[in-house]
Amino acid sequence: MPFKIAVMGFRHGHIYDLVNRLKGRDDAILVAACEEDNETRDKIMREEVSDKIFDSYQQMLDEVECDAIGVGDYFGKRGAIAIEALRRSKHVISDKPLCTSLRELDEIQSLAYANNLSVGCQLDLRGNGAFCALRSLIQAGEIGEAHAISFNGQHPLNYGTRAGWYFEEGKHGGTINDIAVHAIDYIPWLTGHDFRTINAARNWNARLPEVPHFKDAAQMMLTLENGCGVLGDVSYLTPDSFAYGLPQYWRTTVWGADGMAETSYTSTAVTLYKNGDKEPRTIAVEEVAPGGYLESFLREARGETAGLDLTTERVLHVSRIALLIQEAADKGVTNVAVHS
Numbered sequence: 604m605p606f607k608i609a610v611m612g613f614r615h616g617h618i619y620d621l622v623n624r625l626k627g628r629d630d631a632i633l634v635a636a637c638e639e640d641n642e643t644r645d646k647i648m649r650e651e652v653s654d655k656i657f658d659s660y661q662q663m664l665d666e667v668e669c670d671a672i673g674v675g676d677y678f679g680k681r682g683a684i685a686i687e688a689l690r691r692s693k694h695v696i697s698d699k700p701l702c703t704s705l706r707e708l709d710e711i712q713s714l715a716y717a718n719n720l721s722v723g724c725q726l727d728l729r730g731n732g733a734f735c736a737l738r739s740l741i742q743a744g745e746i747g748e749a750h751a752i753s754f755n756g757q758h759p760l761n762y763g764t765r766a767g768w769y770f771e772e773g774k775h776g777g778t779i780n781d782i783a784v785h786a787i788d789y790i791p792w793l794t795g796h797d798f799r800t801i802n803a804a805r806n807w808n809a810r811l812p813e814v815p816h817f818k819d820a821a822q823m824m825l826t827l828e829n830g831c832g833v834l835g836d837v838s839y840l841t842p843d844s845f846a847y848g849l850p851q852y853w854r855t856t857v858w859g860a861d862g863m864a865e866t867s868y869t870s871t872a873v874t875l876y877k878n879g880d881k882e883p884r885t886i887a888v889e890e891v892a893p894g895g896y897l898e899s900f901l902r903e904a905r906g907e908t909a910g911l912d913l914t915t916e917r918v919l920h921v922s923r924i925a926l927l928i929q930e931a932a933d934k935g936v937t938n939v940a941v942h943s
Contacts, residue, residue, distance in 0.1 A: 606901055608696070609635040609669040611660050611684050612676025613647050614766060617698040617725055621673050622652060624894045631901055637663040639676075660684065664691055671696055671721075671904065677766075678781065679774040682707030685722070689714035694904045696723035696897070699784050701922045703776030708926060712919050723900030724918040726788045728853065730895045732888040733866040736873045737855065738793045740886060745875060746859030749794045752833045754786045754855045759846055760819055760839035762811060770814045777929040778806055778821040782837035784925035785853070788917070793857065796827040798924055801939040804932035809840065823928055 608631060610618060625633045636653040637660050638644035648656055657663040664672075664687065671694035674684050682702030685695045689711060701724055702708050715722050728734055741749065768774045775781065791797045802824040809820035820838040827833065841849060853868035862877035866888075875884040899913040924941055931939050 605629065606631040606671070606904065607634045607669040608632070608671045608673050609637070609663055609667050610653075610673035610675060611637045611663065611688075612674060612680065613638050613652070614640060614643050614677045614768060615675055615698055618673065618675025620725060620727070620894075621675070621696065621698075621897065624897050631897075633673075634669050635663055635667040660687070664688070664693075670694060671900075674698065674701075677768045677774045678776045679703050682711065686710050686714065689718065689720055689722075692718055692720065694721045694723075694900075696721075696725075696900050698725045700776065700780045700925065701918065703780060703926075705923070705926050705930070708919065708922055715915055715919070720915075721900055721904040722915045722918050723896060723903075723913070724922070725896050726785060726913060726918070726921070727893070727896055728785045728789045728868070729792060729912060730891055730893045731853075731868055732891045733868060733870045733873060734789055734793070734855070735891045736886055736889045737857070737864060737866045739889070740864055740873055740875060741793055741857060741859070742795070745862065745877060746857060746864050747861035748829065749796065749827070749831045749857050749859050751858040752790060752794075752827075752831060752856065754790070754833070754835045754853065755851050756782050756786060756835065756837040756853055757841045757851065758782060758837070758839050759841045759843040760811070761843050762813070770817050772816055775817070777933065778818055778837060778839065779804060779823065779932055780925050780929040783821070783823065783835060783928060784921055786835055786837070786855075787924045787928070788913075788921045789855075790827070790833060793855075794827065794829075794831065796829045796831060798825055798833075798941045799828045800826040800941060801924075801928050801931050801937075802826055803937045804928045806929075806932040809838065818932075821932060823932070825928070 635655040637657040672688035674697035804823040806818040806821040822836045825833040856865040864875045866873040873886040895912050899911045
């Protein structure tokens with residue numbers, strides 16, 4: 604019998620990755636969709652996203668037999684959607700971010716663990732070939748122990764064409780929680796070392812005077828458990844006309860005891876500068892099967908434990924760190940310890 608997923612919320616386009624991946628499967632299917640925003644619901648009805656489309660989340664939960672809820676609504680609403688699903692003994696798979704407050708995350712974690720439910724998240728940079736190649740190089744010891752990392756996750760803002768809810772108070776939840784969660788997930792995956800300390804973080808309104816409360820620029824300084832320093836920028840400062848095609852998009856540089864390595868989301872290779880060499884080496888990007896986040900979620904929800912790439916425990920942990928960094932930026936606090 605296929606695993607049944609109903610999706611709540613389509614106000615961010617990332618949720619279509621989940622929807623489209625379900626179309627190609629026999630073991631998991633989309634059984635219903637819900638969108639409470641009239642304009643967005645009209646859109647998904649025209650697109651025929653599902654045979655069953657609801658205008659009430661509660662009604663969908665009451666009437667549709669499903670194993671899990673997919674979450675793609677605006678960020679500030681996601682925590683409540685996930686919590687209600689878990690209360691009804693449904694697994695949850697969400698676009699990132701999973702929620703926008705530590706209080707919501709605490710309740711999500713409590714319900715998931717108490718009821719043995721899985722929580723998945725569309726943390727898909729693990730499925731990028733360039734990052735997989737970088738990880739293989741680091742894990743093989745080519746640069747030695749990692750001592751410093753720089754990542755650049757800058758995005759275009761697209762003000763005026765990006766969904767308007769982004770700029771409504773209470774709906775976005777912060778640029779760090781929105782974007783940096785990807786790096787919080789993939790950096791320990793690359794290096795084998797988790798985060799220990801949030802040294803400092805800052806977010807501010809850099810170029811959007813039209814919406815003074817929206818902090819479109821964000822930076823952070825972090826430390827891994829082995830003492831490796833991490834500097835990151837996840838601002839919305841990429842020139843809109845270049846969209847996501849710049850070579851700096853998710854550029855990640857790792858300096859180790861024996862060399863350094865660098866790649867980016869758009870790169871076709873990893874560049875290795877190994878101590879002792881006179882010329883850099885170029886390592887081709889690996890071919891990677893996409894959609895690993897969904898595979899891990901489905902396997903875990905069915906009770907499998909071996910070889911999972913992205914577990915409920917990991918999703919909750921990286922979500923917590925991202926929220927803690929956001930809180931540090933919002934409150935101006937420094938040297939926050941991260942507890943496993």
